[in-house]
Amino acid sequence: MKEKLKSAIKGNPFIVWLRILFDKIGESFSLTLYSGSTNQTKDIFKKQAELQIRIHALEKGMSIGTVKVGFGKEKAFAIIKDLVNLLKRGGAKQFVVESVSVLQKYVEFNKNMGADMTEVERYLHKLCSCYDIQIMDVGGIYNLSLKEISSKLKSPFDEFSQLRFSVRDFGTSPLNIEHVYAALRLCERTPSACNRQSWRLHVYTENKLVAKMFKLQGGSKGFNEQMQCAILICGDLRNYGFYEQNLPFVDGGIYAMNLLYALHYYGVATIPLTMGHKRRITKKIKQEMHLPNHEVPVLLIGVGTFKDNYKVAVSHRYSYCEYVKLNQ
Numbered sequence: 001m002k003e004k005l006k007s008a009i010k011g012n013p014f015i016v017w018l019r020i021l022f023d024k025i026g027e028s029f030s031l032t033l034y035s036g037s038t039n040q041t042k043d044i045f046k047k048q049a050e051l052q053i054r055i056h057a058l059e060k061g062m063s064i065g066t067v068k069v070g071f072g073k074e075k076a077f078a079i080i081k082d083l084v085n086l087l088k089r090g091g092a093k094q095f096v097v098e099s100v101s102v103l104q105k106y107v108e109f110n111k112n113m114g115a116d117m118t119e120v121e122r123y124l125h126k127l128c129s130c131y132d133i134q135i136m137d138v139g140g141i142y143n144l145s146l147k148e149i150s151s152k153l154k155s156p157f158d159e160f161s162q163l164r165f166s167v168r169d170f171g172t173s174p175l176n177i178e179h180v181y182a183a184l185r186l187c188e189r190t191p192s193a194c195n196r197q198s199w200r201l202h203v204y205t206e207n208k209l210v211a212k213m214f215k216l217q218g219g220s221k222g223f224n225e226q227m228q229c230a231i232l233i234c235g236d237l238r239n240y241g242f243y244e245q246n247l248p249f250v251d252g253g254i255y256a257m258n259l260l261y262a263l264h265y266y267g268v269a270t271i272p273l274t275m276g277h278k279r280r281i282t283k284k285i286k287q288e289m290h291l292p293n294h295e296v297p298v299l300l301i302g303v304g305t306f307k308d309n310y311k312v313a314v315s316h317r318y319s320y321c322e323y324v325k326l327n328q
């Protein structure tokens with residue numbers, strides 16, 4: 001009798017709602033304190049993180065197949081101004097060196113396309129001379145070829161994994177959907193918490209649905225029309241207890257990376273696209289795409305084919321030594 005009562009209380013929706021509410025309130029304090037959205041003016045680390053997103057946006061722009069000549073000048077001016085402020089406030093010089101190097105690539109890229117970049121260059125040089133910044137060979141774009149990539153798709157992992165890039169410059173040859181199915185089959189082996197396999201996938205290939213999905217996601221402007229398929233990875237909340245609300249994103253994230261590699265293995269061009277939106281937007285996406293209420297969107301993958309010659313953003317990576325602590 002006591003056990004029955006205990007399990008009835010445990011599973012009672014009102015009790016669970018209270019427990020979730022209690023957890024979320026607790027969580028909201030550290031989220032408010034540590035979230036990148038707060039105190040950017042005081043916290044240099046947060047400011048750097050925000051700047052990195054804006055610098056990467058310029059790099060992404062360079063990797064879009066049909067980018068406008070001289071794009072992003074206003075953004076570049078604002079970034080340079082903020083980099084100067086960052087240095088004045090004691091920000092990491094190495095970060096500024098890397099940022100300036102990406103900006104230099106951005107200037108060269110636009111100049112090569114025939115844009116007048118004199119003003120941006122002048123600002124950039126002023127920053128470099130005032131703070132003794134030596135430009136490095138960091139960031140920008142790589143020009144790749146389908147021939148080169150295809151010959152390495154079945155290489156050992158250490159080579160294969162280094163050749164997957166987010167593509168924003170897709171080809172027009174039709175996507176072979178059998179390759180998508182083959183990749184999905186490989187991903188059946190993805191590990192998950194307690195082997196729950198709670199990912200739910202929505203694969204869109206009809207033009208109208210593909211276009212609608214990318215428009216709602218909003219992060220593929222300039223190349224959304226080149227993609228032929230959209231794969232939305234969601235997590236099924238019914239598989240998780242109230243205390244494991246982040247696990248759908250962990251399981252879904254692991255699945256997503258596996259799928260990116262699997263698609264690459266079959267010669268399919270991809271790009272991961274964020275589903276981290278404000279609640280209002282997520283709600284709209286769920287409604288418009290008729291997603292079940294018990295699913296949470298984890299990641300969208302844009303899918304297409306490779307061009308014979310295409311470009312990708314370099315997206316400079318830190319050495320693992322910068323974020324790995326061994327026995328500390």
Ligand SMILES: Cc1cc2nc3c(=O)[nH]c(=O)nc-3n(C[C@H](O)[C@H](O)[C@H](O)COP(=O)(O)O)c2cc1C
Nearest residue numbers: 060164165166219220272273274275299312313315
């Ligand atoms: C969770 C996630 C969300 C992303 N969202 C977007 C996006 O909305 N738009 C975009 O152009 N790229 C997006 N990207 C691609 C990243 O910019 C890219 O993965 C990163 O710069 C590393 O480059 P790489 O994928 O070529 O190695 C996203 C990547 C991840 C992992």
